[in-house]
Amino acid sequence: xxKEIKNLFTTKRGVLLLLSVTTALVTAYLNLITLKGTPGxxxxxxxxxxxxxxxxFIPMLVGDxxxxxxxxxxxxxxxxxxxxxxxxxxxxxxxxxGLPGLVFGQEGFTVDAYxxxxxxxxxxxxxxxxxxxxxxxxxxVIMGEMKKKVIAKGDDNGWKLMLRxxxxxxxxxxxxxxxxxxxxxxxxxxxxxxxxxxxxxxxxEYIWQQILAAEVIEVSYELILFPLTxxxxxxxxxxPE
Numbered sequence: 001x002x003k004e005i006k007n008l009f010t011t012k013r014g015v016l017l018l019l020s021v022t023t024a025l026v027t028a029y030l031n032l033i034t035l036k037g038t039p040g041x042x043x044x045x046x047x048x049x050x051x052x053x054x055x056x057f058i059p060m061l062v063g064d065x066x067x068x069x070x071x072x073x074x075x076x077x078x079x080x081x082x083x084x085x086x087x088x089x090x091x092x093x094x095x096x097x098g099l100p101g102l103v104f105g106q107e108g109f110t111v112d113a114y115x116x117x118x119x120x121x122x123x124x125x126x127x128x129x130x131x132x133x134x135x136x137x138x139x140x141v142i143m144g145e146m147k148k149k150v151i152a153k154g155d156d157n158g159w160k161l162m163l164r165x166x167x168x169x170x171x172x173x174x175x176x177x178x179x180x181x182x183x184x185x186x187x188x189x190x191x192x193x194x195x196x197x198x199x200x201x202x203x204x205e206y207i208w209q210q211i212l213a214a215e216v217i218e219v220s221y222e223l224i225l226f227p228l229t230x231x232x233x234x235x236x237x238x239x240p241e
Contacts, residue, residue, distance in 0.1 A: 072144025135176025
């Protein structure tokens with residue numbers, strides 16, 4: 001037993017298992033905490049409705065490690081399977097909201113409160129799924145293809161690793177954010193009350209502010225985390241299979 005636990009930290013296969021479990025643990029609740037805004041955090045004149053700020057760096061870091069050490073295909077497969085687990089988790093919670101339940105005292109927990117927390121709008125659920133899979137795929141492919149080219153030339157180094165980390169994040173996360181906010185929020189542009197283009201324009205402005213603000217935050221995360229990414233990539237790459 002002790003040897004198996006040690007192998008988790010001293011072999012590539014063991015670290016792969018740890019990274020896979022870590023990704024699954026974090027992505028399991030990303031959809032839920034994304035719904036919580038971030039009061040007091042302003043960028044581009046908008047408050048960020050981005051509750052994942054405290055943990056979003058984890059799948060970013062793990063994704064870079066997976067792509068660099070194990071290849072972009074494994075990175076995409078593991079990230080995709082992890083998010084599938086998250087979708088199943090969300091579907092179960094959403095299904096439970098449709099069941100009848102007890103209502104406790106006035107100051108207690110109510111069925112309505114439970115349903116408000118765990119009842120996902122379809123536009124948000126669909127938007128997050130499409131955005132995540134596209135973003136992860138683009139991020140992994142860019143990391144993999146750029147590495148393939150520098151390896152073929154035999155001149156890979158820390159600066160080129162940083163370049164592919166940044167470029168993959170810029171492209172992948174932009175698509176992720178854009179698809180999510182466009183799919184999840186665009187239904188709000190349809191104005192059944194007939195208040196006109198003015199209100200719809202505000203929604204579109206908000207969507208693009210959110211996209212750009214999230215992009216700035218995530219690229220900043222990538223830059224801050226790069227020393228750790230570089231260290232862990234070198235460390236894991238040197239481990240035996």
